[in-house]
Amino acid sequence: MDDQVTKIPNRKDEHLRICLEENVRSNRSAGFEKIELSVNALPGLDFDSVDTSKVIFGKRLAAPVLISSMTGGSGKTKHFNQMLARAAKEFNIAMAVGSQRAAIVHPELEDTFRIVRREAPGALLFANLGAVQLNYGFGVDECKRAVDMLEADGLYLHLNALQEVLQPEGDRNFNELLPKIENLTKQLHVPVLVKEVGCGISGQTARRLADAGVLGIDVAGLGGTSWAAVEMHRQADPMRKNVCRTFIDWGIPTVDCIRSMHNLPGEVLLISSGGLETGLDIAKSIAVAADLAGFALKFIRAANEGEVKLHQTIEQLILELKIAMFCSGSKTLEQLTGKWHLAEG
Numbered sequence: 001m002d003d004q005v006t007k008i009p010n011r012k013d014e015h016l017r018i019c020l021e022e023n024v025r026s027n028r029s030a031g032f033e034k035i036e037l038s039v040n041a042l043p044g045l046d047f048d049s050v051d052t053s054k055v056i057f058g059k060r061l062a063a064p065v066l067i068s069s070m071t072g073g074s075g076k077t078k079h080f081n082q083m084l085a086r087a088a089k090e091f092n093i094a095m096a097v098g099s100q101r102a103a104i105v106h107p108e109l110e111d112t113f114r115i116v117r118r119e120a121p122g123a124l125l126f127a128n129l130g131a132v133q134l135n136y137g138f139g140v141d142e143c144k145r146a147v148d149m150l151e152a153d154g155l156y157l158h159l160n161a162l163q164e165v166l167q168p169e170g171d172r173n174f175n176e177l178l179p180k181i182e183n184l185t186k187q188l189h190v191p192v193l194v195k196e197v198g199c200g201i202s203g204q205t206a207r208r209l210a211d212a213g214v215l216g217i218d219v220a221g222l223g224g225t226s227w228a229a230v231e232m233h234r235q236a237d238p239m240r241k242n243v244c245r246t247f248i249d250w251g252i253p254t255v256d257c258i259r260s261m262h263n264l265p266g267e268v269l270l271i272s273s274g275g276l277e278t279g280l281d282i283a284k285s286i287a288v289a290a291d292l293a294g295f296a297l298k299f300i301r302a303a304n305e306g307e308v309k310l311h312q313t314i315e316q317l318i319l320e321l322k323i324a325m326f327c328s329g330s331k332t333l334e335q336l337t338g339k340w341h342l343a344e345g
């Protein structure tokens with residue numbers, strides 16, 4: 001077996017440790033300070049009637065919140081997947097797992113992902129693989145296995161060109177991936193979604209992906225976790241460390257990504273993620289165009305402080321979203337859409 005593949009569980013644990021202990025955020029903002037919601041001093045609503053629920057791929061979520069792709073694939077990360085899945089069930093929100101590549105190659109790691117469906121039998125769950133793996137021996141069968149492992153409602157393919165090229169052991173051949181993604185969208189029995197990992201997806205690229213049959217775009221934009229920063233903390237070689245430092249702020253800020261999606265067909269799910277911090281960021285994302293809002297670093301750091309902290313964090317986000325809806329006179333998420341303007345100055 002490829003030596004790099006046997007090292008995946010170690011790399012996952014290293015990434016997790018760095019994300020929990022080091023400063024891994026980009027220096028640039030995700031851009032939410034540029035967006036202001038329309039204020040309605042006379043909302044004409046009872047706060048208790050504000051409805052944050054949303055139907056996505058046939059399942060009704062209590063709020064448009066996603067636990068973004070992070071963990072699984074090593075002993076340590078199973079515990080996090082279990083805690084995150086319990087939270088997904090408790091709050092009836094969506095959850096995605098981290099890359100399942102290691103478990104496709106090492107079936108003994110499958111349980112680090114299967115635990116998510118066991119803990120959250122009815123939840124909206126997304127499987128995850130790197131799109132670039134379609135150039136390294138993975139095809140429709142491996143993607144189906146990833147979906148089946150989770151009884152997933154969709155499959156995320158992540159695009160992570162910068163991360164792969166900064167990793168000494170990265171997979172760098174991103175040639176001709178679009179036709180392979182298109183083929184997958186035709187063969188798979190669940191929707192294919194595409195995400196970045198913190199550098200963002202432009203409206204133009206999203207349109208090409210949608211034309212290829214992709215049914216969800218998660219922008220995972222600049223402004224939150226920077227994988228160049230994460231990789232910088234892993235490098236021993238000073239020259240390679242400097243290269244990572246140069247690219248810490250590479251990407252398209254999340255809000256700019258979302259605003260560039262006006263050509264996306266209406267049936268394509270649009271997910272805002274990358275540097276989201278509050279329920280107001282969720283509300284702004286929905287107002288601008290998104291259907292769902294994802295959080296990675298915020299949730300894993302909360303989970304690291306324990307289940308109570310994780311639940312408090314999610315409860316606060318949903319309360320903040322509900323307050324933003326109430327004070328902008330939006331009884332439903334549909335009514336919130338469009339209620340924004342650019343901040344002056």
Ligand SMILES: Cc1cc2nc3c(=O)[nH]c(=O)nc-3n(C[C@H](O)[C@H](O)[C@H](O)COP(=O)(O)O)c2cc1C
Pocket residue numbers: 015016019068069070071097098099128158195196197198220221223224225273274275276294295296297298300
């Ligand atoms: C510890 C950790 C592990 C991650 N692993 C994956 C992964 O396996 N697959 C993936 O698509 N994204 C992965 N991501 C990226 C996140 O899904 C997300 O796109 C990114 O962190 C930006 O969101 P944030 O600013 O809220 O952290 C990971 C993020 C973190 C923090």
